[in-house]
Structure formats: structure tokens, C-alpha cells
Amino acid sequence: MSGLFGTLSIALSSLGVSQDEMATTSNNVANANTPGYSREVSDVAAGDPIEQGSLSVGTGVILQKIESLRDPILEIQLNQSTQQNSQLNTTLAQLQTLQTQFASSTSGLGADISDFFNSLEQLAPDPTNLELRQSVLTAAGNLATDFNTASNSLQTQRSNIDLNVTQSVGQVNALTSQIASINQQIGNLTNAGQNPGTLVDTQTNLIRQLSSLVGVSVIPTDEGISVALSNGTTLVSGSQSFALTTQLGTDGVQHIYSDSQDITGALTGGSLAGLIQVRDQEIPGVGSDLDQLAAGLASGLNTANQAGFDLNGNAGTNLFVPPPVGGVGAAGALAVNITDPSRLAASSDGTSGSNGNLAVLSSVATQPLANGETPINSYSSIVFQVGNDTSNVSADADASGLILQQLQDQRGSVSGVSLDEEASNLIQYQTAYQAAARVVSSVNALLADAVNLGLGAAVQ
Amino acid sequence: MRVNPNPLPDLLAALNQTQLDAQEASLQIATGRSVNEPSDNPTAAALLVVNNDQATFNAGYLQSLTAVQGQLSTADSTLSSVTTALQQALSLGVEAGGGTLSASDQAAIVTQLQGIQTQLLSLANVSYQGNYVFAGTDTSTAPFVSGTSPSGIVYVGNTDVNQVSIGGGYNLAVNLPGSQLFSTSGSDVFLAMTNLIQAVQTNTGIPAAVNAVTTASSYLSAQRVFYGNAIDQAQSQTTYLNTAKLQISQQQTTLGGADLAAAATNLAQSQTDTQAALAAISKFSQDNLFDYLQ
Numbered sequence: 001m002s003g004l005f006g007t008l009s010i011a012l013s014s015l016g017v018s019q020d021e022m023a024t025t026s027n028n029v030a031n032a033n034t035p036g037y038s039r040e041v042s043d044v045a046a047g048d049p050i051e052q053g054s055l056s057v058g059t060g061v062i063l064q065k066i067e068s069l070r071d072p073i074l075e076i077q078l079n080q081s082t083q084q085n086s087q088l089n090t091t092l093a094q095l096q097t098l099q100t101q102f103a104s105s106t107s108g109l110g111a112d113i114s115d116f117f118n119s120l121e122q123l124a125p126d127p128t129n130l131e132l133r134q135s136v137l138t139a140a141g142n143l144a145t146d147f148n149t150a151s152n153s154l155q156t157q158r159s160n161i162d163l164n165v166t167q168s169v170g171q172v173n174a175l176t177s178q179i180a181s182i183n184q185q186i187g188n189l190t191n192a193g194q195n196p197g198t199l200v201d202t203q204t205n206l207i208r209q210l211s212s213l214v215g216v217s218v219i220p221t222d223e224g225i226s227v228a229l230s231n232g233t234t235l236v237s238g239s240q241s242f243a244l245t246t247q248l249g250t251d252g253v254q255h256i257y258s259d260s261q262d263i264t265g266a267l268t269g270g271s272l273a274g275l276i277q278v279r280d281q282e283i284p285g286v287g288s289d290l291d292q293l294a295a296g297l298a299s300g301l302n303t304a305n306q307a308g309f310d311l312n313g314n315a316g317t318n319l320f321v322p323p324p325v326g327g328v329g330a331a332g333a334l335a336v337n338i339t340d341p342s343r344l345a346a347s348s349d350g351t352s353g354s355n356g357n358l359a360v361l362s363s364v365a366t367q368p369l370a371n372g373e374t375p376i377n378s379y380s381s382i383v384f385q386v387g388n389d390t391s392n393v394s395a396d397a398d399a400s401g402l403i404l405q406q407l408q409d410q411r412g413s414v415s416g417v418s419l420d421e422e423a424s425n426l427i428q429y430q431t432a433y434q435a436a437a438r439v440v441s442s443v444n445a446l447l448a449d450a451v452n453l454g455l456g457a458a459v460q
Numbered sequence: 461m462r463v464n465p466n467p468l469p470d471l472l473a474a475l476n477q478t479q480l481d482a483q484e485a486s487l488q489i490a491t492g493r494s495v496n497e498p499s500d501n502p503t504a505a506a507l508l509v510v511n512n513d514q515a516t517f518n519a520g521y522l523q524s525l526t527a528v529q530g531q532l533s534t535a536d537s538t539l540s541s542v543t544t545a546l547q548q549a550l551s552l553g554v555e556a557g558g559g560t561l562s563a564s565d566q567a568a569i570v571t572q573l574q575g576i577q578t579q580l581l582s583l584a585n586v587s588y589q590g591n592y593v594f595a596g597t598d599t600s601t602a603p604f605v606s607g608t609s610p611s612g613i614v615y616v617g618n619t620d621v622n623q624v625s626i627g628g629g630y631n632l633a634v635n636l637p638g639s640q641l642f643s644t645s646g647s648d649v650f651l652a653m654t655n656l657i658q659a660v661q662t663n664t665g666i667p668a669a670v671n672a673v674t675t676a677s678s679y680l681s682a683q684r685v686f687y688g689n690a691i692d693q694a695q696s697q698t699t700y701l702n703t704a705k706l707q708i709s710q711q712q713t714t715l716g717g718a719d720l721a722a723a724a725t726n727l728a729q730s731q732t733d734t735q736a737a738l739a740a741i742s743k744f745s746q747d748n749l750f751d752y753l754q
Binding site for chain 1: 461462464469473497499502503505506511512513516517519523527528531592597598618620623625631634716748750753
């Protein structure tokens, strides 16, 4: 086909394609600030030429497809980086809460331990003094109360995290169900030969959100994508999603199940892994250290107090309520056993004026506990441990934040909408449209000339 | 390479960082400490716990020493009075042994010597803050009471000694049992006095009795050195602890004190950075090619 009608047809194809291109630009501009949106470009090609003898004549332009620009490798890196960053930030936030109760060196448990042993020293020069004896019991009471408080706040934090875990699992289920449903829509569109671009963006965005909750890997399949946890547990396969469930474990916290399998310990990445790490490792670790310290102090001081005699010459009793066997829960249960200051066994020989057993009580401060460290050094080690863990996670979180930021910049450079670029494209498409319209108008004039060929006057 | 068309998240992250820096610097200035939570410097935070322990004990030892010094001084000055009384008894004994006194003068001396004996008993039963100083550790009852013995006075205290920790691993013995001071065999103060009174009463063997009092007095003076030494040790330990107190406080500052000049500089710097980040964000306008299209 050639001739004027051929030219008209070519111009019409140009008008149509230019309109589609402008629509694409318009959509990009509209979604310039849509999270996860990947800019679209029109993929146009010249129409197949027609052979006319020795000539090959073009047939205009066709729009092959509208393509979303994204880098699949970058998206995978972003998912991984999001998982890591989210895990570290969640862990960090929890550790920062945890470390607040170890923040002061002049108050709190460490100072309580120092104050208690110092009160024994104060009693030594005047062992019959009831006020000084009461000071020892008061210091012991403060020590017990602060152990209780520390233990309680650990428990409270653990319960709060536990609640958070349950909520996060709910969010994971909601996201996987949405991802599965989009899988189906994408499948339908692809089967119909249509571009699923923005749906893929939405899905990618959902996967990003899922990544901030839990570590997953995304595998392309014939039915879209399948999403699996790092241990292989499938969350999404085609249009199906598999919900995780939570159930209270024997350790008093919620465990996460896939079908009937407990996968709590197998989760990596995302805020869930961070929460579980603090809930199941950091807090129990610190709690156990506090328990051992409380139990060691209580047992040591009980034995020491029993070795002496009180103000009335009676054999000493337990200074603290004996800690549970094995020490588990000792910090939370620590309580002073005696209320009468005269019951403090300062005497080593049964006379009221003897202070010999105070040295035995004091020696608990310098003797190693079960962990091989003195009480104050044990506490100091806990402070170091909590501080060091927090500091390390903080440094890792900073580093991972920078990596995530760089990846997001890279994604922006590939997929982000540039308004300048769109404006420039718009000029181009507008000009092309105007030129094609001019061609139509020229062809129209020529056709009129052809229709009126041989007549004196031109058809207007 | 195509640039990221939206640098706003980067600018916001930068702003967040400068504000964090400013917050940290302000906190250091406000608290005067560089370690406000363990993660600021885990090693220093752990050492600060030990440092506080040392400071607490150092202050405690100083307080113990003050308490101990009162007790030691009481004992020392009491023993000084005992020595004076014994010197007085000696003079009286020498006077009585001179052989020139009338019977009534001798009787007067006996009365005086009996007065001294009573005084010695009350000195030996001296108490400090309600506790008998020379009773060993049995401080709740008077250690010297009337009873069956050659001197007529028996020691009912015990021979235990109390120790008080005074820092640096030192323990200070804070008492000598009264039995060791007043009723050691061969230097028994009360027996020597009883014998002297008897000798003057009967006017026989006065020189030997005077000698016995001299022996007891010398022995007591020698024992008193214990208290002198203890007081000296308490004083020198007080000096040492006061020096240590400064060192501990210095160490605390080194470990956890804020470098205020540096913190102030950091604050100023982070404020400048914040201004720069804010300016950058405000300059990142929506100025683009569309604005120029007609």
C-alpha cells in the first residue's frame, strides 16, 4: 500500500503512538511519588515495510509494549538489605531499652552491692549499734528491691516483645495473602498478553514490606513468584499463601508455627528475627546473669550469717530468703529474711561486742561467685555485655542503613521518575503528534487536489 | 549514569544524623558525662561500676577510721590516767616506806591508796558509746568486778580482739583485752595495789610492794604503745585514703567525664551541619523543566 492513503495511514499510526506515549508520560508524572513505582517507557518500533518491486516502503510506527524499568538484581539486594537493616534496627531499639537500667554507675544494682558491703564495714567499729545494724538491713532491702525491679522490667520488656511478635506474624500473613492474590492477577494479565507493570510494582512493594518483617527469598516461577522463608518454609506459591500461626510455648512466650512445625528459631532477618533474638537470647541471658548474681550473693551471705551469732548470742539465720535451687528466678524472688536488726550475726564468739563475723560477711564481696567473678565484677561484666552488644548492633545498624540508602539511590537512578525527563519526553511526543497532524492536513490537501484534478477551481 | 531523581530521603537521613550528633553533644554538656549509657563506651561503663565501688568503700573506710579513732583515743587517754594514778600510788608508797610517818599519816595514805584503787577499777571499766573498752569483745558488761581472787577483783570479759577493715587490705585491731592490760600474772595492777595497801597497813614489806606497783605500771605503759601505734596507723591510713579518694575521683572523670570543650565544639559543628542540611532540603524545590514549558 502506498500513495496518499498509505501516507495517511502512517500519520494516523504516529498520532496513536504519540498519544500512547503521552499517556505513559502522564502516568509516570502521576506516580512520581508513589512508593515502589517503577517508571514506564514506551517501546516503539517501525512498522513492517511493504515490498513494492525493488522498493521497501515503511508502514509507520507501532507501540510494542509499555515497559516498567526495574533491575531485578537490585530489587533482590534491596529485599536482603531491608531484611538485615530491619532486624538490626529492631534489635537495637530493644537493646537500648534494655540497657537503660544499667546506665548509672552511682545508683542501681551496682551501687546497691557496694552500699550493702560498705554498710557492713560501717558496723565493724561499733557492732552493737542498732542504727548501724538497721543500715545493713536497709541496704540489703534496697539490694533485693532493685534485683526485683530489674527482673520485673526484663519480664515486662519480654512480654511487650512477645505481643509484638504476635502482631508481626499477623502482618506477615496479611502481606503473603496479598502477594498471592496479586500473583494471580499478574498471571491473568500475562496470559492475556498484557503488561502487568504496576501490579509488579505493587507486589515488589509488598515483598519489601514483608522483608522488613521477616527474611524471605523470592523465586520466579511459572505462576508468578513463590516466597519462602530462609529455612525453606513456603509462604506464597502461585495464588496460594500459607499462614503462619503462633502458639504459647512452655517457656512462656509465643512460638511461630508453619503447619505443625515450630520455626521460631529458624527465622532470620527482618524485625521478627530481631524481636526473637532479644526475647529469646539477650533478655534471658541478662536475666540469667542477674539470677546467678542474686543467688550467689544470697547463698554466700546466708552461709556467712549462719556462721556467726546475733546480738543476743543466738546462732545466725539466713540473711536472705534462700534462693531457688539452680538460681532460676533468684533475682525476681530475692527478699531479706530478717527484719530485726539484732538478728544480724556480727559476732563470731557469741558476745555482743564481737565483730568477727562481719569480716566473714564482708568476704563475700571479694570471693568469686559460681561464674568465677566477685559480685561487683559480675555486675560490671553484665554492664559491659549489654553495652557492648548494644554498641555492636548500633554500629552494624548504621552500616546497614548506609548500604540500604545506597541501594535505594541506585534503585532511584534506574526506576525513579525524573520530572525533567518526563517534560523533555512530553515535548518530544507533542512535537511528533503535531508533525503527524500536519502530515494528515497535507494529505488532506493533496487528496482534495487529486479529487479536483482537471477542474478549474480547487475544492476547499 | 542516570542520577537518582529524588535525593530527598538522603537529605533527610543527613538531617537526622546531624540532629543525633547535636543531641549527643547536648547530653554530654548537660550531664558532664561522656558515658551516659553503657553502649557509649562499654569498657568505661563497666569500669565505672568498679570505680563507684572503690569510691563507696574508700568513703566507708574513712568513716570507719573516724569511728575507730574515738574508741582508740578513749582507751589511750584512759590508760594515761591509769599510769598517772599508779605514779601517785608509787609516791604514796615511797612516802609510807620512809619510816618517819605517824600512824595517822599512814592511815591517811591507806585511805588515799584505797581511793586510787577504786579509781583504777572505774578506769578499767571505762566505756565508749555504751561499750566497755577493756572487755575484749564482751563489751556489754563491766569487765572488772569484785570476786574471789588475791586482789579481790576478777576479770569477766574475754580475750577476743575486734578487727576493722581500713582499706588497702589492712585490718586494724581496735582493742586489747582488759585481762592483758590490768591482770597479767606478775604485772597485775589490782594485785599490786592491794598488796601495797596491805603493806602500808601492816607497815611491812613496803619496798617490795612499791616495786611490784612499779613493775605493773611499766608493763601497762608498754601495753599502751599498742593504742599509740593504732592511732598513728589510723591517721596515716586516713591520709592515704584521702589521696586515694582524689585518684578515684580523677579516674572517674577520665573514664566517664565529658570533654566539655570538645562537646561544645561538636554541638556547634552539628548545628552548622543541621543548618546546611535544612538549606539543602529547602533548595531542593520542585523546580523542573515543566515550569519552563508554555
